[in-house]
Amino acid sequence: MNTYTIGIDIGGTNTDIGIVRDDGLIVGRSSIPTDRYNTAETYMEAIATLIQQLLSENNIAQLQGIGIGAPNGNPHTVSIEANTANLRIKTAIPLGYFLGARFGVPVQLDNDANAAAVGEMVYGGAKGMRHFIMLTLGTGVGSGIVVDGRLLHGAHGMAGELGHAIVVPGGRPCSCGRQGCVEMYASARGICQNYREALLKKHPGQTVPEDLTCKFVGESALQGDPVAVEAYDTTARWLGLALANAAAFSEPEAIFLMGGPTRAGEALMGPLRRYFEENLLFLYKGKIKILLSQLVQNDVAILGAAALAHR
Amino acid sequence: MNTYTIGIDIGGTNTDIGIVRDDGLIVGRSSIPTDRYNTAETYMEAIATLIQQLLSENNIAQLQGIGIGAPNGNPHTVSIEANTANLRIKTAIPLGYFLGARFGVPVQLDNDANAAAVGEMVYGGAKGMRHFIMLTLGTGVGSGIVVDGRLLHGAHGMAGELGHAIVVPGGRPCSCGRQGCVEMYASARGICQNYREALLKKHPGQTVPEDLTCKFVGESALQGDPVAVEAYDTTARWLGLALANAAAFSEPEAIFLMGGPTRAGEALMGPLRRYFEENLLFLYKGKIKILLSQLVQNDVAILGAAALAHR
Numbered sequence: 124m125n126t127y128t129i130g131i132d133i134g135g136t137n138t139d140i141g142i143v144r145d146d147g148l149i150v151g152r153s154s155i156p157t158d159r160y161n162t163a164e165t166y167m168e169a170i171a172t173l174i175q176q177l178l179s180e181n182n183i184a185q186l187q188g189i190g191i192g193a194p195n196g197n198p199h200t201v202s203i204e205a206n207t208a209n210l211r212i213k214t215a216i217p218l219g220y221f222l223g224a225r226f227g228v229p230v231q232l233d234n235d236a237n238a239a240a241v242g243e244m245v246y247g248g249a250k251g252m253r254h255f256i257m258l259t260l261g262t263g264v265g266s267g268i269v270v271d272g273r274l275l276h277g278a279h280g281m282a283g284e285l286g287h288a289i290v291v292p293g294g295r296p297c298s299c300g301r302q303g304c305v306e307m308y309a310s311a312r313g314i315c316q317n318y319r320e321a322l323l324k325k326h327p328g329q330t331v332p333e334d335l336t337c338k339f340v341g342e343s344a345l346q347g348d349p350v351a352v353e354a355y356d357t358t359a360r361w362l363g364l365a366l367a368n369a370a371a372f373s374e375p376e377a378i379f380l381m382g383g384p385t386r387a388g389e390a391l392m393g394p395l396r397r398y399f400e401e402n403l404l405f406l407y408k409g410k411i412k413i414l415l416s417q418l419v420q421n422d423v424a425i426l427g428a429a430a431l432a433h434r
Numbered sequence: 435m436n437t438y439t440i441g442i443d444i445g446g447t448n449t450d451i452g453i454v455r456d457d458g459l460i461v462g463r464s465s466i467p468t469d470r471y472n473t474a475e476t477y478m479e480a481i482a483t484l485i486q487q488l489l490s491e492n493n494i495a496q497l498q499g500i501g502i503g504a505p506n507g508n509p510h511t512v513s514i515e516a517n518t519a520n521l522r523i524k525t526a527i528p529l530g531y532f533l534g535a536r537f538g539v540p541v542q543l544d545n546d547a548n549a550a551a552v553g554e555m556v557y558g559g560a561k562g563m564r565h566f567i568m569l570t571l572g573t574g575v576g577s578g579i580v581v582d583g584r585l586l587h588g589a590h591g592m593a594g595e596l597g598h599a600i601v602v603p604g605g606r607p608c609s610c611g612r613q614g615c616v617e618m619y620a621s622a623r624g625i626c627q628n629y630r631e632a633l634l635k636k637h638p639g640q641t642v643p644e645d646l647t648c649k650f651v652g653e654s655a656l657q658g659d660p661v662a663v664e665a666y667d668t669t670a671r672w673l674g675l676a677l678a679n680a681a682a683f684s685e686p687e688a689i690f691l692m693g694g695p696t697r698a699g700e701a702l703m704g705p706l707r708r709y710f711e712e713n714l715l716f717l718y719k720g721k722i723k724i725l726l727s728q729l730v731q732n733d734v735a736i737l738g739a740a741a742l743a744h745r
Contacts, residue, residue, distance in 0.1 A: 254589045268683070270581055277685025278565045279721070284682040287715045289675060292602070299715055364600060371595040372579070372683050374588025404598045404610055410590070 126187045129174055130429030131218075132235070133157060133193040135209030138170060141422075142177050143429035147246035149422055151181045163216040170218070171225050188229045189222050190431030192238030192424060199280045201232045231431040235259065235424065236283065237274050239416070240267025242427025243379055248417035254375045257416070258285065258366075260382035264306040270373055285369055286310070290361045308361040311337035314384055317354035325350055341387035355390045363398025370407050381416035381423060388415075437498045440485055441740030442529075443546070444468060444504035446520030449481065452733075453488050454740035458557040460733055462492045474527040481529070482536050500533050500541045501742030503549030503735060510591045512543045542742040546570065546735065547594065548585050550727070551578025553738025554690055559728035565686045568727070569596065569677075571693035575617040581684055597621070601676045619672040622648035625695055628665035636661055652698035666701045674709025681710075681718050692727035692734060699726075 125144050132139045134157060141152035153173055160166035178186070195207040201219025203210070210216075223230040233241075240257035243249040249257075253272045259265040264286030268275040275282045286306040287299055294303030295316070307313050318340045319331045332339075343351035366378055385391060396413050403411070418426055436455050443450045445468060452463035464484055471477035489497070506518040512530025514521070521527075534541040544552075551568035554560040560568075564583045570576040575597030579586040586593045597617040598610055605614030606627070618624050629651045630642045643650075654662035677689055696702060707724050714722070729737055 254593075270586055271584070273582070275581055275684060278687045279685065281717050282565075282683065282685035284715055284717065287682050288679040289713060290603070292675060301713065301715070364603060368599040368679065369683065371598050372593065372680065373586060374590065374593035376589045402600060402612065404595055404612070406592050406595065 127183050127185070128187045128429045128432040129177075129189040130425040130427070130432075131170065131189065131191040131193075132238075132424035132428050133191065133196075133203070134424075135194070135211075139425055140170065140173055140177065141425035141429065142181055142183060143426060145187075147426060149425060151177045152425065153177060158211045160212060163212055163214050166212060166216065167218055167221045171222060174222075174226070186226060186228045188231065188432030189226065190238065190428040190433075191218060191222075191230065191232040192235040192428040192431065193218075193232060194235060196232045196234045196237075197280050198231070198233045198237070198274075198276060201230060203232075229432065233274070233431055234265070234267075235427070236265030237267040237276075238427035238431055239265075239381060239423060240269055240274065240379075240427070241430040241433075242418055242423055243381075243416055244269060244272075245430035245433055246418060246426050247423075248379060248414055249377065252376050254373060256285070256366075256369060256373070256375050256378045258378060258380045260309055260311070260380060260384040262311060264310050268373060269375075275373075285365065288365050288368065290365045290368075305361060305365045309358050309365075309384070311384055314340050314354055314358055317357040318351060321350045321353040321357070325353070337384055338386070341384060341390065344387050344390035352390060355387055356394050358384070359391060359394035360398050363395050364402045366395075366399050366413070367402035367404070370411050371404055374407065375411060377412040377414050379414050379416050381418070381420070385415055386420075438494050438496070439498045439740045439743040440488075440500040441736040441738070441743075442481065442500065442502040442504075443549075443735035443739050444502065444507075444514070444521075445735075446505070446522075450736055451481065451484055451488065452736035452740065453492055453494060454737060456498075458737060460736060462488045463736065464488060469522045471523060474523055474525050477523060477527065478529055478532045482533060485533075485537070497537060497539045499539045499743030500537065501549070501739040501744075502529060502533075502541065502543040503546040503739040503742065504529075504543060505546060507543045507545045507549075508591050509542070509544045509548070509585075509587060512541060514543075540743065544585070544742055545576070545578075546738070547576030548578040548587075549738035549742055550576075550692060550734060551580055551585065551690075551738070552741040552744075553729060553734055554692075554727055555580060555583075556741035556744055557729060557737050558734075559690060559725055560688065563687050565684060567596070567677075567680060567684070567686050567689045569689060569691045571620055571622070571691060571695040573622060575621050579684060580686075586684075596676065596680055599676050599679065601672045601679075616672060616676045620669050620676075620695070622695055625651050625665055625669055628668040629662060632661045632664040632668070636664070648695050649697070652695060652701065655698050655701035663701060666698055667705050669695070670702060670705035671709050674706050675713045677706075677710050677724070678713035678715070681722050682715055685718065686722060688723040688725050690725050690727050692729070692731070696726055697731075 203216040205215040257267040266285035291303035295307040297304040514527040568578040577596035602614035606618040608615040
């Protein structure tokens with residue numbers, strides 16, 4: 124008999140909720156607009172109502188658990204921390220306790236990159252792996268690190284901020300207040316910046332499109348546009364160095380990448396693998412795989428959240 | 435009643451062996467010259483004979499276990515790998531199995547930095563800590579990483595090479611074949627190089643002492659010599675950056691340092707703490723301690739090795 128868990132992916136704009144069967148199939152899903160709610164109470168109530176509705180529609184009487192992936196999600200307090208940058212609600216959101224009390228099942232909550240790592244381990248390409256790193260490229264660069272088959276949470280649940288490893292001392296100013304973080308070269312914003320710099324170098328005086336998107340840069344790179352190819356080469360150079368340093372830390376079997384900027388496929392992965400190997404300590408050369416997530420982009424956040432409930 | 439373990443610290447020149455009481459007191463110790471032995475067999479036999487002799491001299495009839503710290507020690511095979519740089523014997527040395535068979539007790543073997551980390555956890559300043567990093571500064575820079583109270587070994591027992599994290603892209607050539615590794619700025623050799631560069635900058639044309647040692651640089655820095663102070667400042671700058679990046683990986687409670695170069699005390703630790711905090715992501719600021727090992731320099735290697743046997 125199949126069992127079911129709820130996966131909840133919280134973003135600044137939408138909150139996506141899915142019912143996930145134990146084999147990883149999402150049997151029902153729906154969403155509510157996160158940014159329409161003013162208070163933690165009304166928001167949590169809306170989530171509970173939607174879960175109830177999904178369970179009824181799919182004739183599911185029994186849940187195994189609920190998993191939640193959220194920006195600034197704290198696994199220790201099972202809550203979203205107060206003053207989270209992307210959320211309209213500025214108080215803490217004690218969603219773990221709220222849903223646990225409402226549905227009488229275990230609730231796990233973690234930050235979105237950690238949820239993605241667990242999703243890859245339970246349903247994706249990291250099945251059976253005990254040591255790997257998941258890198259999520261998007262507006263920022265997040266990471267989830269798995270050591271001995273378990274998420275590395277650190278002393279206060281804040282480990283795994285590889286996007287804020289400094290790879291270019293004195294480099295681009297980062298929103299965190301420091302300079303030269305990986306995120307400034309490998310996030311969607313960073314890739315656009317790489318593109319602008321490459322364009323001005325190759326064609327001085329040319330106007331940079333105002334509505335430049337990472338999607339455009341990725342598609343141009345796949346079509347062989349030299350400026351876009353160079354933009355991705357810059358990303359690959361610094362990301363390759365950062366991942367080689369990360370490898371010397373935890374010696375993973377593989378490093379997975381997911382998120383919008385990875386849609387450029389080989390335009391990113393080709394040079395990334397090359398720079399990674401170049402920067403890798405001889406002990407590890409040829410032994411650590413750089414892989415794309417094997418989960419469908421649309422499903423990964425819900426699957427990752429649901430997978431947390433399996434912990 | 436007290437219990438006893440044997441701690442063995444293997445270096446290229448000497449092999450130190452101690453009997454360690456459960457409270458961390460070394461009740462007996464002796465050593466043999468590692469570099470006098472041609473084969474693994476004669477070397478292992480000499481170690482076993484010396485252990486037997488120490489047990490007799492101290493009237494100890496029962497051992498809890500044996501722990502061994504060694505360069506290139508592989509915890510999975512309980513052996514020293516073949517072709518270890520600093521050892522005269524170039525075959526693998528299956529010391530774990532040999533001593534296990536001879537004395538009928540469990541034997542643990544690991545690389546020296548991991549042994550030092552476990553020593554700090556069992557007998558030193560990391561008692562009760564679940565997340566910390568031990569950095570060993572010496573000829574090279576080694577590291578042992580503890581996550582959730584356990585050594586991080588990685589996929590094949592080779593995790594924790596923080597000395598070979600690249601902090602200065604395109605920087606000093608390292609013996610590993612790459613450029614800009616932490617080791618080139620924070621090892622004894624690196625500190626001497628910092629001193630030479632600072633001296634030539636401040637006093638162009640001045641001859642650098644041929645027999646320059648890290649000990650001399652450390653003592654000069656403690657006495658306020660501006661060249662030596664600048665040499666340690668350079669070490670602190672790059673080591674502080676590397677440790678801030680390491681903190682973003684595993685969010686430790688503390689980072690410990692040990693080894694010859696740390697004898698410079700505040701001449702190293704003062705600027706190191708400053709650069710570390712400067713480079714730290716805001717999430718971690720003020721929360722992670724940079725500490726000197728609390729084990730006596732002379733004892734740490736034997737205690738660390740003995741502590742492995744407690745695992």
